[in-house]
Amino acid sequence: MTTSAKGSSWQLQLLLLPCVLLIGALVVYPALYSIYLSLTNASLVGVAATHPRFVGMGNYMRLFTDGGFWHSLFVTFWFVLGSAVIGQFVLGLASALLLRRPLRFKNLFNSIILLPNAVPEVVAGYIWISMLAGGAHATLNRLLGTIGISSVSWLEQFPLIMIIVANTWRGIASAMILMTAGLSAVPPEVSEAARIDGASPRQIFRFITLPLIMPTIFLYMLVSTVTTISIFGFIYALTRGGPGNATEIISIYIYNQSFTTFQLGYGSAVAAVTLVISMAIGLVYVRVLKVEV
Amino acid sequence: MFRKIILTGIAMTSALAIASAQTKTIRIAEHRQARIDALKVVVPDIEKKYNVHIEVVEYPAPEKDYLTKLLTELGAGNAPDIFNVPHGPDVADVIAAGYVAPITTELKAWDGYSQLFDVGKAIATSKDGQIYALPAMLDVMQIYYRRDILEKAGISTEQPKTWAELLDRAKEIKTKTGAYGLLFPAGVAWGTGSFEEGFRLLIVGTSTPQIAADDGKLNVTGQGIKDAFGFYAQLINSDLMPIQPLLEPEPWVVPKYEMFPAGKLAATTGGSWGYIYDWGAQSKNPIPNVTQVVGTWDVPGEQGGKYALVDLNGPWLVNAKSPDVALAKKVMLELASVKADVAYAQNLGNIPGRADAAADPDFQKQTELVPILDALKKGSGTYLKTAEGFSAVAEGVGRATDALLRKKTDATGAQKILVDYVKEVLGNDAIK
Secondary structure (H helix, E strand, C coil): CCHHHHHHHHHHHHHHHHHHHHHHHHHHHHHHHHHHHHCECCCCCCHHHHCCCECCCHHHHHHHCCHHHHHHHHHHHHHHHHHHHHHHHHHHHHHHHHHHCCCCCHHHHHHHHHHHHHCCHHHHHHHHHHHHCCCCCCHHHHHHHCCCCCCCCHHHHCHHHHHHHHHHHHHHHHHHHHHHHHHHCCCHHHHHHHHHCCCCHHHHHHHHHHHHCHHHHHHHHHHHHHHHHCCCHHHHHHHCCCCCCCCCCHHHHHHHHHHHCCCHHHHHHHHHHHHHHHHHHHHHHHHHCCCCC | CHHHHHHHHHHHHHHHHHHHHHCEEEEEEEECHHHHHHHHHHHHHHHHHHCEEEEEEEECCCHHHHHHHHHHHHHHCCCCCEEECCECHHHHHHHHCCCECCCHHHHHHCCCHHHECHHHHHHHECCCCCECCECCEEEEEEEEEEHHHHHHCCCCCCCCCCHHHHHHHHHHHHHHHCCECCECCCCCCCCCHHHHHHHHHHHCCCCCCCCECCCCCECCCCHHHHHHHHHHHHHHHCCCCCCHHHHCCCCCHHHHHHHHHHCCECEEEEEHHHHCCCCCCCCCCCCCCHHHHEEEECEECCCCCEECEEEEECCEEEECCCCCHHHHHHHHHHCCCHHHHHHHHHHHCCEECEHHHHHCHHHHCCCCCHHHHHHHHCCCCECCCCCCCHHHHHHHHHHHHHHHHCCCCCHHHHHHHHHHHHHHHHCHHHEC
16 A cells, blocks of 8 residues: 555545544444343333343343234334335335326425425324324314215224324335436436337336336335334324334334333343344345345 | 723623522423423522522423433433422332432421321321422312213212212213213323322222232232222223223323313313313313312222322422532422412412411412312321332233223233233232
8 A cells, every 4th residue: 555545544534533433422332332221120210220230131031022022023014014115115116107207297296295204203193193083073084974984993993004004105205216216327228229129118117127226126125124113203103002002113112111111121122132133134135135235 | 991891891790600600500390381380480489589590491291201201311310400200109119219319307397397288298208217209289189070960960969989889870971961971091091190090099999908018019919909990891891981082192182171071071080180270260171160060079989988089299309419409408398388389279270288378368269279178188188108110000000991991801801911011010029
């Protein structure tokens, strides 16, 4: 390495230092502290609040026999699959394809799709509560009432489906933006050549467009899966994990263990396991599927 | 001239700096606008008396969120000097954590001590004999019923003598008026209120009337617990209380603030605040002539007896890690002055924790509350002893009654949910 290259490397490291320090202080240290907490019986109340006891792997052992934890993982799986992997992706891709075409009210459609992202998550949660609440005065029931359908307690009778629908609504814009970026990278002359060769629009999409945007799709899947696993505020505002524990996704389960039952140690253990699961999913996308991100 | 101005400026700045250095700041945590407004009534007097600057730290309104934020700050060591917890049963858990400084000596030496009600002192005394909580305000819990609706329908307004009689009364209301007969708060969404405003009112009238045993363990396996869940099950399964609103966020809003004023719910448990905050002067949906229209029953015992349950309301505590614990204690005692008590009574409808508040002209204007305070002066009022772990019991009751609301279990199953939850949180050893 030449002297100027060494100097340049040193300057780069110096430039990165503030970022490294911030990540260390705000991400790495809390994560390590959380892992330490997970090995204790730390609590927000009682004797364990000021004098937490080291319990080794006790919290992790308890976790594997905790039906509530497994249930929340199960709920999270369907929530991520339904809203991020299927709902947001399919509708986001469809919106991106639709909005590539010359449309009369293109800007209006764009605004409508982007609007959910502009609403704060707690406000969005309360909007959906007023939409889906039981009783004749709720928005959806009132609309259905006009065609003679009696009131349904949507959040009571179909809670998981409803949070999937709500989260799909909220995430379409992100998916659409990413898919639009992917589609714009597809050279138009490739599609044009296929069309001249007699390929139908469906065949062009299936055999040309889709393979070419596959890296974008996998990048979206990686980002949306990991971020959907960690969603909290929107669903907490909407259902608080209820009714019962029907919508208790893993982030709400962690919150409930840590701040409703005040068991910081156990909540940290659940958080640590969730982190491992998220990392494993990320590795699957990045390594097994050979995606370059 | 210019030099004079500069020198004057320096002198004034120095004087201000010295004055601000001498004035200490005490931070007081409070939540809910009505409570914050009441606190601010007495802040100027306290600042003047102790030459102290008081900063009122306003917290989010829902009690559960307030408590969570407060506990997090207490754990981190940066909580305000003085704070209150929403309900008496929270006190034992906060004390056990070591967050609170004892006030036994200061309270007993305070000139207002002799005026405090004995029931308040008894509830505030911890199992180690120390007093940590200031019993400034009290809750008095009873059953509130729509006298006008019952009389119009020819239904007795006499005090029910047993649970069976209370249930029969609720059934009669449903049959004759179509209104729901009786509400006991239940479910997870109501938070600790399912325990504080509902379940414990029943427990004191059962064969196992206390949950906290003398050895500090929790008796949640008693017959009384099962019977209380059975009472809930009968109310729910007989369609005597509204269920759907209790499963939604802020479950108290529809039954308490809409159905009861509209006469669609004829009786509900509640505290003295009902006459002021829920349906009285401070209500957004007041009931005209509320004390005439709304009557009260004590909660009957399972087989007899009657109980008006008393508890500390928002008991004040001093942060053990306050930079100036001694000053914080002095300031806190002022929060139990007659003026402070009356301000809280006017805004919220809670009952002053001291007898001499009854003579205050402003309190006398609270005609709804005067008879309740008079009853306390005569020594009425039952209370549930608390112990470390009561937060878990309250949450467990919420979960158990939630399952009852959804008709997923019966009384035995509900008790199992409670026991399993308490064991999970506190360990097997915590249960008697």
